[in-house]
Amino acid sequence: MQTLAGDALAHRRQGGLGETLAGLPGVHLDNFGGGASRPVIRGQTLPRIEILTDGANLFDVSSISPDHAITTDPLLLDAIEIQRGPAAIRYGGNATNGAINLIDSKVPRSVPAGGLTGATEVRYGTGDEEKTLVGRVTAGIGQFAIHAEGARRDAENYNVPGAYGANELRDSFAESTSYAVGGSWITSKGYIGAAYTRMESDYGLPGHSHLNGVCHTHGLDLHCAAHGGFDDPFGSPDSHTAYIKLRSDRVDVRADYDDLLPGFSHTRLRLSYTDYAHDEIDGDQLFTRYTNEVWDGRFELTHKPILGFTGTFGVQYTDGRFSGINVEDLHVPFPENAYGTVPPYYHLTENVGVFLSERRSFGAVDVEIAARKDWRSVRVAEPEFRIDVTPRYEELFEGFYGPDWREVIRAEYVDSFLARNPTAKHDPFSASFGATWNIGNGYAAALSLAHTERAPSVRELYARGNNLATNSYELGLAVGNPILEDAGLSAEDVLEATDSINLTFRKTGGPLEFEVGIFYQDVDDYIFARLIETETETGVPHNFLIYTAADARFAGVDGQVSYQFTPQSRVTVFGDYVDADLTNENDNLPRIPPGRLGARYEHSSGPLSGDVEYYHTFAQDDFASYETRTPAYDMLNATLSYQFDLGRERAVEFYIRGTNLLNELAFAHTSFVKDQSPLRGRSIAFGMRHSF
Numbered sequence: 001m002q003t004l005a006g007d008a009l010a011h012r013r014q015g016g017l018g019e020t021l022a023g024l025p026g027v028h029l030d031n032f033g034g035g036a037s038r039p040v041i042r043g044q045t046l047p048r049i050e051i052l053t054d055g056a057n058l059f060d061v062s063s064i065s066p067d068h069a070i071t072t073d074p075l076l077l078d079a080i081e082i083q084r085g086p087a088a089i090r091y092g093g094n095a096t097n098g099a100i101n102l103i104d105s106k107v108p109r110s111v112p113a114g115g116l117t118g119a120t121e122v123r124y125g126t127g128d129e130e131k132t133l134v135g136r137v138t139a140g141i142g143q144f145a146i147h148a149e150g151a152r153r154d155a156e157n158y159n160v161p162g163a164y165g166a167n168e169l170r171d172s173f174a175e176s177t178s179y180a181v182g183g184s185w186i187t188s189k190g191y192i193g194a195a196y197t198r199m200e201s202d203y204g205l206p207g208h209s210h211l212n213g214v215c216h217t218h219g220l221d222l223h224c225a226a227h228g229g230f231d232d233p234f235g236s237p238d239s240h241t242a243y244i245k246l247r248s249d250r251v252d253v254r255a256d257y258d259d260l261l262p263g264f265s266h267t268r269l270r271l272s273y274t275d276y277a278h279d280e281i282d283g284d285q286l287f288t289r290y291t292n293e294v295w296d297g298r299f300e301l302t303h304k305p306i307l308g309f310t311g312t313f314g315v316q317y318t319d320g321r322f323s324g325i326n327v328e329d330l331h332v333p334f335p336e337n338a339y340g341t342v343p344p345y346y347h348l349t350e351n352v353g354v355f356l357s358e359r360r361s362f363g364a365v366d367v368e369i370a371a372r373k374d375w376r377s378v379r380v381a382e383p384e385f386r387i388d389v390t391p392r393y394e395e396l397f398e399g400f401y402g403p404d405w406r407e408v409i410r411a412e413y414v415d416s417f418l419a420r421n422p423t424a425k426h427d428p429f430s431a432s433f434g435a436t437w438n439i440g441n442g443y444a445a446a447l448s449l450a451h452t453e454r455a456p457s458v459r460e461l462y463a464r465g466n467n468l469a470t471n472s473y474e475l476g477l478a479v480g481n482p483i484l485e486d487a488g489l490s491a492e493d494v495l496e497a498t499d500s501i502n503l504t505f506r507k508t509g510g511p512l513e514f515e516v517g518i519f520y521q522d523v524d525d526y527i528f529a530r531l532i533e534t535e536t537e538t539g540v541p542h543n544f545l546i547y548t549a550a551d552a553r554f555a556g557v558d559g560q561v562s563y564q565f566t567p568q569s570r571v572t573v574f575g576d577y578v579d580a581d582l583t584n585e586n587d588n589l590p591r592i593p594p595g596r597l598g599a600r601y602e603h604s605s606g607p608l609s610g611d612v613e614y615y616h617t618f619a620q621d622d623f624a625s626y627e628t629r630t631p632a633y634d635m636l637n638a639t640l641s642y643q644f645d646l647g648r649e650r651a652v653e654f655y656i657r658g659t660n661l662l663n664e665l666a667f668a669h670t671s672f673v674k675d676q677s678p679l680r681g682r683s684i685a686f687g688m689r690h691s692f
Contacts, residue, residue: 026558035203093454111140127683171204190257207676240283290324516559
């Protein structure tokens with residue numbers, strides 16, 4: 001498990017989770033301007049990574065499209081954990097490449113010493129005129145503790161090197177406001193508490209174009225010109241700013257308690273309700289609205305030793321209602337003398353999961369096994385049907401269909417709609433085995449074997465239309481997919497299954513420390529978007545992609561080695577590499593990160609500390625048929641901080657952090673919009689942190 005916490009987190013954090021974690025061994029980012037960035041772990045991002053908040057799933061729509069932000073504010077986090085192997089299996093098939101656990105303080109776990117603790121931070125960044133203000137406070141009275149926190153961040157378009165053809169990236173602005181209030185009842189054996197969290201964000205979509213909103217298909221042919229009933233839903237110049245206006249409300253109930261039930265050493269409860277929505281706006285036109293309303297409950301029991309084993313059994317239930325895909329014309333009024341289904345179209349997901357993990361030590365060897373079984377159903381709710389016709393047409397319809405003509409037409413259209421969007425049920429099963437040999441003197445070797453099954457996501461199942469964020473027309477597995485039909489398969493026959501092996505070698509303690517991981521994944525029915533054709537009729541290339549499944553293989557290495565020359569100085573060398581292959585296809589997998597190699601020097605002298613980090617990201621020459629080569633780049637970052645100890649656990653720190661100090665023009669091959677959204681140019685952030 002990797003953990004980013006303390007000063008390292010405080011200095012690295014950006015507005016998005018992907019940007020905050022990028023640069024850790026094995027972690028890259030999938031960026032979309034300054035407002036949305038997703039982490040990429042060992043070559044894969046969402047939905048093959050699960051995002052958690054203190055062990056509970058984080059429900060937004062970031063797995064649906066890369067322009068959708070992850071609804072967390074790194075400015076308010078205490079730590080970020082990256083879990084792999086048996087620890088991640090308990091979260092199911094979406095944690096195939098790991099789970100990222102966001103640790104916060106919004107539900108207090110203890111009463112603060114002295115009755116009151118808190119922190120504030122202010123920051124200004126030169127590269128995007130970032131202005132950030134953060135504050136948090138926790139107060140305790142007797143056995144009760146309350147917590148309040150908030151953050152406000154406002155950033156303009158970020159600077160890019162002049163070699164890009166401009167000094168700033170248009171529509172890369174981002175602003176956000178986050179706050180939470182929570183409280184707990186705390187005893188010597190544990191706590192139970194609740195919190196309410198609100199997040200609002202407005203951010204631009206760089207490189208966005210709505211010209212291809214007219215694209216449609218004739219069989220397997222993509223056509224990007226208006227004719228007949230296929231019109232441009234925008235009908236306006238492609239020069240407006242496109243942006244997302246996001247709002248997320250969430251209520252969490254958390255409890256951890258020791259020795260609550262006989263035979264069990266620990267009980268854990270995680271309940272949440274999420275009400276998420278965002279509008280996608282082009283100029284003054286609302287063309288899409290995404291929503292996600294989810295109830296989720298997770299209950300875990302850790303039993304006392306049985307035959308030397310200690311373990312945790314758990315159950316999880318999720319009930320979700322999602323809408324947004326396949327709609328991009330909300331600004332178009334319902335036409336006169338027309339009838340048909342009306343968005344939003346809701347996808348209803350119900351999932352029940354049970355899981356078990358067991359641990360035991362056999363001398364110097366620690367063994368852990370874990371398994372999870374899910375039963376998931378996704379169905380499309382009956383849509384709203386609207387008829388808006390004049391009396392003359394009413395008479396015509398009544399003469400043709402009879403007196404119940406409204407119900408006859410409604411039933412015909414609704415039944416046809418539901419037939420085109422069938423229910424999909426999957427029952428994935430995942431299991432893993434891990435063993436760690438503690439060799440001695442800080443050395444250890446770990447082996448992890450896992451079989452992970454992942455059910456297709458809502459987009460992979462039901463996409464049928466243009467995704468203007470990725471410049472593509474997409475067709476999902478469950479909506480008349482011609483590739484599956486030719487093979488005599490349905491969407492329910494597609495279940496992504498990954499067999500993986502991980503070897504980790506580590507050394508802790510002493511001047512030399514290291515952790516290096518080697519991994520291999522063999523994937524049956526790897527779900528990906530296959531290119532059918534690219535249409536350039538509008539001047540903006542548009543890819544026709546059909547979701548399908550093929551066998552794939554991933555292999556790679558990542559890690560770091562550090563040496564502490566003196567108590568004040570340490571040098572770390574780090575790197576990662578992923579090799580991916582479609583084993584039975586004449587193509588490469590898209591958006592696979594290139595290799596990377598770097599070094600970091602850290603030095604501290606009393607209250608003064610600093611680090612310098614350099615890494616080289618190699619060119620990506622193995623790319624998919626609808627991608628282009630991504631050139632190599634060098635990245636130089638540095639941090640300098642000075643801390644004033646004010647006594648009685650109070651301190652003030654001033655810091656300065658520079659990123660991309662070489663001002664290199666860099667593109668992330670992992671990004672869907674790498675050419676429209678280069679990485680940030682040179683930027684220097686000045687900050688002050690105060691804790692009490």
